[in-house]
Amino acid sequence: MSVQGLIRMGDNTLVLGQRVSEWCGHAPALEEDIALANTALDLIGQTQLWLGLAAEREGKGRTADTLAYHRDAWDFRNLLVVEQPNRDFGVTMMRQFLFDAWHLEALKALTEHEDAEIAAIAQKSVKEVTYHRERSSDTVIALGDGTEESHERMQAALDRLWPYVGEMFSTDEDDLMDVSALRPAFDAYLETVLAEATLSRPDSDFAHMGGKTGARHTEHLGHMLATMQVLPRSHPDATW
C-alpha cells in the first residue's frame, strides 16, 4: 500500500478545499457563498482522513497537520487542475465540475478497495461528493445554457481548464487504483452535462502533467501555500 497514493488523494482535497475557501465572503450571491464554503469544509474534512491515514501508515511521527503545513510545493502530489486559480465564478465552477466528475468515479472505485481503512474513507466521502457533483453540474448547465455572456465565459473556462483533464487519468504504481480505467465513465457523464449546458468539448487532448508526481507544479501552487501555511510556519509551536 502506497503512502504516496494516500497523499495524492489528500493533497487533491486539501488544495481544492483551500482554493474554494478563498471565495468565502466574496461569492456573487449569499447562497453561492454558503455553498462554496460548505464544499470547502467537506474537502478539508476528507483531507484530515486521507492525510491522517497517510501519516499513520508512514510511521515517521508526522500528522495530517504537519503534512499540510510543513511541506513545500515540490512535495505536494495534487493534480494540476485543483491548484489553478479561481479567476471568475465560471472558472471556479468549471474546475469544480471537472474535478467532481473525476473524484466521484475515483471514490466509487475505492469503496471496494481491499484495504478496509481506504474503503471506509471512500464510503464516507462518496456521499458528500455525490452532492458536490450534483451542484457543480447544475451550475455548469445553468450558466452554459444561460445568457450569451455566461455561455461564452463557461466555454472559455472549459477551454482553459481542458489541458488539465488528461492528468487525472494518467496512472502509475503509486496510485491507490488504476485511474486510467475511470475515463469511460467520466467521458460519458461529461458528454451528458456538456450537451445540456450547450458547451463543446475541446478537440485537442493535449495534457499538462507533473502535479501528481510532483515533477512540475504550476507557479500558482507556491503562492497558495504561502498564504495557507504562513501561520503554522511563523509559529511552529502553536496549538489550537
Place this chain on the structure above:
Amino acid sequence: MVTTRASVEEVWTWLAAIPDPEIPVISLVDLGIIRNVQWLDDTLEVTVTPTYSGCPATSIINMEIETALHAKGIENLSLKRQIAPPWTTDWMTDTGKAKLESYGIAPPQPAGGPKRCPRCQSSQVEKISQFGSTPCKAQWRCTDCLEPFDYFKCI
C-alpha cells in the same frame, strides 16, 4: 473497592440529554451519531461517528460528551471515532425528526426534498440552495406562506 458502575442503559439516557451544539433541539442520540457504548474493564468506551467529515461541530460534540459524562462520575472515558459504515439520516430517531419539524427544520425525506413546509404544512415548496447554514442542511422556501426554511438533507 467495588463501587456501583453506571449501566450501559444509564449512560445512553445521559447521552440522550446532551443537545447537538448546532441544532440544540435534538440530542446526540436523536441525531444517530452515538454508535456504541460499552465498558472495557474500568474504561467506558463511547463510539461516535461524524455527520459530515468536515463538520466543525465534531470536536465540540466530543467535548460535550466528556463534560457530561465526567459530571456523572465517569472517570475513565475513551471516545472512539468510527467512520464506517458512514452516518446516514436513517439513523435519526423518529422523536428527533418530530422535534426538528416543530423547531422549524424540515426533517430528511428519502425523496430528496422536504415533504411539507414546517410552518404552514403546505406541500408547495421549492429549493433555494443545495447548501444551508450547516453542512447537514439545505435552504428551501414555501410558496404558500412564502417563508424560507431549513431542510435537513437526506444522506
